Amino acid sequence: ILNVEQSPQSLHVQEGDSTNFTCSFPSSNFYALHWYRWETAKSPEALFVMTLNGDEKKKGRISATLNTKEGYSYLYIKGSQPEDSATYLCAGTASKLTFGTGTRLQVTL
Amino acid sequence: GAVVSQHPSRVICKSGTSVKIECRSLDFQATTMFWYRQFPKQSLMLMATSNEGSKATYEQGVEKDKFLINHASLTLSTLTVTSAHPEDSSFYICSARARGRASGNSPLHFGNGTRLTVT
Numbered sequence: 266i267l268n269v270e271q272s273p274q275s276l277h278v279q280e281g282d283s284t285n286f287t288c289s290f291p292s293s294n295f296y297a298l299h300w301y302r303w304e305t306a307k308s309p310e311a312l313f314v315m316t317l318n319g320d321e322k323k324k325g326r327i328s329a330t331l332n333t334k335e336g337y338s339y340l341y342i343k344g345s346q347p348e349d350s351a352t353y354l355c356a357g358t359a360s361k362l363t364f365g366t367g368t369r370l371q372v373t374l
Numbered sequence: 375g376a377v378v379s380q381h382p383s384r385v386i387c388k389s390g391t392s393v394k395i396e397c398r399s400l401d402f403q404a405t406t407m408f409w410y411r412q413f414p415k416q417s418l419m420l421m422a423t424s425n426e427g428s429k430a431t432y433e434q435g436v437e438k439d440k441f442l443i444n445h446a447s448l449t450l451s452t453l454t455v456t457s458a459h460p461e462d463s464s465f466y467i468c469s470a471r472a473r474g475r476a477s478g479n480s481p482l483h484f485g486n487g488t489r490l491t492v493t
């Protein structure tokens with residue numbers, strides 16, 4: 266079982282701020298790392314799936330990096346907007362997908 | 375594309391009754407569906423993996439006779455909470471992997487979840 270941890274648990278930023286959060290996982294027995302964005306009353310939406318050490322992926326103002334050797338992934342949001350407010354989940358796969366508890370982001374005007 | 379519909383979104387039932395939750399892939403075929411449970415301030419915990427046409431694989435500690443899973447077609451999986459008790463009150467959510475997509479490194483498509491309250 267992959268033990269996935271996310272920090273911080275919650276984050277409050279102002280519109281226009283850039284922010285980032287961390288997902289850590291055991292570096293041994295790693296297969297892939299997923300990021301999901303989960304807005305209240307909606308379903309989690311896939312952002313990225315990364316498998317290779319050094320992977321960097323970008324989707325608009327959101328990007329993510331992966332370091333499989335040290336066991337972490339960062340998610341970055343550039344110029345946060347109120348619509349970025351959501352819980353960001355990461356999940357690691359070894360034999361199955363294991364989720365972290367998420368980082369709850371609140372962006373205010 | 376890749377829409378998963380989960381129904382109902384919210385259900386309140388009396389202790390001892392059974393509740394069925396449906397998870398449908400609307401625009402793709404899902405050979406594998408996953409059922410998760412989430413307690414407040416905790417992560418999504420995998421309960422079982424449902425494969426079309428075969429028995430579900432349950433995670434350790436999940437009672438298969440209490441949480442009945444059926445995956446009768448490539449677009450529908452159901453979770454039935456039998457003889458529900460207040461401790462079964464939780465948030466249940468399904469996800470699906472599209473047919474033909476490799477396990478692990480392909481994204482999952484989630485339903486909206488079901489909030490179950492047992493009184």
